[in-house]
Amino acid sequence: MEKNQALHAYIKEDLLNRIKSGTYKVGDRIPTELELCKDFNVSRTTVRTALKQLTIEGYLVRKQGNGTFVAEQKVKQTLSHTVKRYSDQIAVQGKKAEISLVSLQVIPATEFLVQVLNVSVNDPIQRIERIRKANGEPTQFEIAYVPWKLAPGITKEHAETSLYETLQRNYHLQIAKTTEHVEIAFPDERVAHLLEYKEGLPCFYIETVAEAADGMVIEYSRSYFRGDKTNFVISRNYLEEEGL
Incomplete structure (x- = not known):
């Protein structure tokens, strides 16, 4: 993580890199908020902020009751x-x-x-x-x-x-x-x-x-x-x- 980089920004960048590299493919369900909290050792609020930004920017899509998935490419x-x-x-x-x-x-x-x-x-x-x-x-x-x-x-x-x-x-x-x-x-x-x-x-x-x-x-x-x-x-x- 770069110096002075916010935790949610680091998590967002890491997830975005996984999407762009094909680690997470279109339609894949990404780990749950709880799983991401454990992976990054951060609070749920921090994870949610990162996921919300990626969703707004069109990289992720949330499906009620099913989880968060990688959206179709722009x-x-x-x-x-x-x-x-x-x-x-x-x-x-x-x-x-x-x-x-x-x-x-x-x-x-x-x-x-x-x-x-x-x-x-x-x-x-x-x-x-x-x-x-x-x-x-x-x-x-x-x-x-x-x-x-x-x-x-x-x-x-x-x-x-x-x-x-x-x-x-x-x-x-x-x-x-x-x-x-x-x-x-x-x-x-x-x-x-x-x-x-x-x-x-x-x-x-x-x-x-x-x-x-x-x-x-x-x-x-x-x-x-x-x-x-x-x-x-x-x-x-x-x-x-x-x-x-």
Whole structure:
């Protein structure tokens, strides 16, 4: 244990290492609180604190009357350059992807959308709300904004597949660049309900601006990702970036 490391933090780290190394596999029942107390020679309160944190973070799941089990692995999504659709990224992890439309409406451009989408006030903007799921469990809630003049008449069928692929195939709009801002956010009651997530727990929050090669903004979106179901992979090629 590192100097000044709290006991519950040490236990949490040890259990997490066992999960990530495969000592405890998905679906395995971990030792009881009493067994862990004996193993680590600590109080039940200390063990419970460690287990609670791992449960909140999505590594463990408690089943009333049965014990605590290792949860399914979180959905991994790539933030670095990738041409893979959501369904493809999920499929390689052995999970079934699903995109469900929540709402599709045309709204007048607000002053904020005027700035981010380079449109005029009151221009028609398509506002698309979607839920992404993996194995039937919600992982992401997204609100996307696309100018009507660029892609008129986006349909439910379009929205429930890859939106970028639809923009390219049906409207000849090629996404060449995205800029993403990542934060931690706390979802409101509606977002938490749609994500089947407890209100007050943190989410990853990402705002994305998608552009064509000439700099024209094609789409702006806001996305909430369940913190217990999602993690992100960022890969950088420094030799390529340095031109070496």
